[in-house]
Amino acid sequence: MHSLIAILAFSFAVLYIPIHSCIVKANPTLNVRKTPSASGTIVKSLYQGTTVSCLEKKNGFCRVGTDQWASAEYINCATSKSDSYENTAPKADYTRKTWRGVKLNQRTIDMILRAEVYVEQMGMSGFQFSLSQGSYSSSVAASAGTHDGGGAIDIRTSVVNNDKKKVDTMVVALRKAGFAAWSRGRVADSFQNNKHIHAIAIGDREASSGAKNQVASFKRGRNGLKGDGVDPDAYLSRATPAWAK
Secondary structure, three states: OHHHHHHHHHHHHHHOOOOEEEEEOOOOEEEEEOOOOOOOOEEEEEEOOOEEEEOOEEOOEEEEEOOEEEEHHHEEOOOHHHOOOOOOOOOOOOOEEEEOOEEEEHHHHHHHHHHHHHHHHOOOOOOOOOEEEOOOOOOOHHHOOOOOOOOEEEEEOHHHOOOHHHHHHHHHHHHHOOEEEEEEOOOOOOOOOOOEEEEEEOOOOOOOHHHHHHHHHHHOOEOOOOOOOEOOOOOOOOOOOHHHO
């Protein structure tokens, strides 16, 4: 009997592999190798913000698939706070309030808070977005009506000194939380003297027609501006959650 128990326990130990939901921190991509070694053959890359499972750890690497290993240094598995975000849409609460100095609806606020969780999980601990323009506002002519309704925000990048990697992380986190989001002023556009991130909450029922057009542009891989140019952040992940697709 004791031998049988020992055999069953050993079999369970062999079959059981703890699986963790994790997020890729590397910017902009993390190499995946065939073996758990820095000299292993690269088989593909994972975008920053990609959700993966760490099926096994060995030599400082996580196994993320069959014969697929990525450096555990650039993967964060302490992600339980965001586990439900991928498939659970924010509540359709359109109560309007002033928050961090701008007017927003509660749904947009909840999505911003989700994005801040992702930013922290990708290495920017304690970070909060600084908002320069909110929703239900027609005071800025350059916005072309995109802020007239709900779900629209502009975010200052000067708070991170326009650091490329940090702005990248901010954009990825917003997209992962369900925003159509782009950096403005980092390429040759009309915002060179006003660098910021512009974002529209996907699915906001109070969004203006201009904002809805920008979401459609985002889903085509474009920049949401007049002329529908190339996405300036095309090298980043478009990790739109399942509920927003």
